[in-house]
Every structure is written in structure tokens, then in C-alpha cells.
Amino acid sequence: MKKTIIILITILIIIFGVSRLATQIDEEEVPHVFDASTAPGIEWISVDKAMKQYDYAYNGGSWMTLEDVLQVSEKGTNLTGRDLWKYNFYEDRAESYQRIYPIADFDMLFELCVGWDVNKGERFSSVQDPVDKLTASEAILVAKDGLDTQVDFLTGDVEAYINEHKENPAHKSFGFTYYPIDVKGTADTMEMIASLWEEGEIFLISSPDEITGLKIDKADELYAFVEEMANELKYTDNAVPENVFLKLSLNLEKKSAEPRFLIYIPIGNVNYRYEIAKVEKLGEDLYISVEKKLRTGEKPVKDGCLIGLQISQNYSEPSTIRDVTRIHLGWVE
Secondary structure (H helix, E strand, O other): HHHHHHHHHHHHHHHHHHHHHHHHHHHHHHOOOEEEEEEOOOEEEEEEEOEEEEEEEOOOOOOEOOHHHHOHHHHHHOOOOHOOOOOOOEOOOOEEEEEEEEEEHHHHEEEEEEEEEOHHHHOOOOEEOOOOOOOOOEEEEEEOOOOOEEOOOOOOOOHHHHHHHHHHEEEEOOOOOEEEEEEOOOOOOHHHHHHHHOOOOOEEEEEOOOOOOEOOOOOOHHHHHHHOOOOOOOOOOOOOHHHHHHHHHHHOOOOOOOOOEEEEEOOOOOOOEEEEEEEEEOEEEEEEEEEEEEEOOOOOOOOOOEEEEEEEOOOOOOOOHHHOOEEEEEOOO
């Protein structure tokens, strides 16, 4: 009898110890502290992601995978902030409080959008993550393949939805900055610029005799272009191209730099100016669309155009621009 009591006491002590350890691990694991200044590894940044505006982004965790999605979806209507704390997300600028979790697999084809009953004006009033212990008010999984579909993440068949869309190419829009320069070339400029493109595994598809370009991966390539075309391109103001080339080269030296482009439109645009309208990726194809607009109240000195283009891929996301095998330069349809 005495031996039995000792065994029972030992078992109770072990159970209590395991429970305390699990609680301790849980408390240490979950990032309760919400203020970036007092939470090493948690970074809140203001972002402008492509054409969509977001308030803040949490980049202190890991990118969600489809395996994570299927595992978390098993929570159903019991999904809480505690289930998602370790994944990177964006906050949407909507009336309700919503977090968007990009899914790294399949070229970031999917994203999970989760809504919470939190007053956005009060979400930073506490040092604790406001959704940590809340149950999600809504959640949808969206395939960004241009088909405009979604599945209810809390009650729907998430696995079937993924299987239905995972073979589709991801459609993604990127933010960008560009600078057009009035230039004047010769009859050979188009061919010379086109010849500078080193295809490798990436092919350039453009409109013959209308538009061509050059992908710039390293600052040295930019300087080489300036030297190569020194006697071929005449600029409106020598200071303008120097500034553009300097800005592009500085960005290329950043670790977060994506490929930059120089886009050339030949002589014949006295009455027009040119703008980059959109940069989109569909599967392995990157589309750079240029729009032609009539000049109003402007007096161009040169009648060609060289555009310096920088794609603003968010540095913290898994890169997808580098996965392309074809780059299309063309006009807005």
C-alpha cells in the first residue's frame, strides 16, 4: 500500500512538472510583447506593396507554407491569433482589422486573409498583440491567379480549393519607380541596345522597331552601357541621365535589389511622352507595359525616350521576380 502511494505521488509530481514546463515553453514561445522597441526580432514597418497600401508588416517570423495552411485550417472556427503568431503578415487598411498572410509556396499563389474584432485605433494601446487570445471573426484563402475565387478558411474545404488552383500560374503586380529621359539616337541605336542584352536563360520579347530594353543586374553593367552608348545617345541635359544612372547603380548595390531595366523607344515621339503603366508577373513571364500619352504644354528637345525602371519588390518577401524566364516589353492594351 505504501509503495502504491509513493508511485502515485511520483506520477503526480511528473505530471505537474511536465505541465509547468509546457506552460513555460508556451509563454516563452509566443511573442506577447507588441512594441518593436522592446521586442527583439519583431519589426513593424510601414509598407507600400505594389498598388495596395498596408499599415504595418510583421517580418519577425517565418513565411507560411501550404503545409502550415493545411495544419492551421484544422482549427476551423476555433482559429485564434495564437495559432498564427509565428507567421509574417501585412495589415490591411480597411474598416475592419485584417491580417494578410502570404503563402510562400507555388510562387506565392495563395494568401490567407484573417479578420479580427479589434478596434484599429486601439490596437497599439497594449504591449500585447491584440489578437493573441482572440478567435478569428472571419478568414478566407485566396488564389491570386486572376480568377477571383476564394474559400472560407474556417468552414470550407481548404485542401480541395488548393488542389483546384495550385496548377494555375500566379498573377502578381509589382510596385515600381521610373524616370523617362528625352534622348536622340540614330538608325542603329535600337539594334545596338538590343545586342547588349545577354539572354542566358531569360529571353526578351519586345515589339520590333518600336521598343527594346536592357536588363541591368550589376552596377558595372550600367556603367558599361553609359560608355558603350556615349557617342550614340544625345541627351536633353547631361545632368539628367547621370542622376538616373547614379540612382539605379546605388539601388543595384543594395542586397534587396531586383533586376533594373533601361527601356528605349526610338526616334519619332516628338508629340508623345511615355510612362510605365504596370509591371505584372504571370507564371514565369514578366510583363512591363508602357503607355504613350500626348504631350500637353511641353516642348521636347529630343524625340526619343530612354526610361530607367526600378521594380519595387518588397525586400522581405521571398523573391519571385528572379524566377522569370521571359520578359515582355510592350504597350498598354
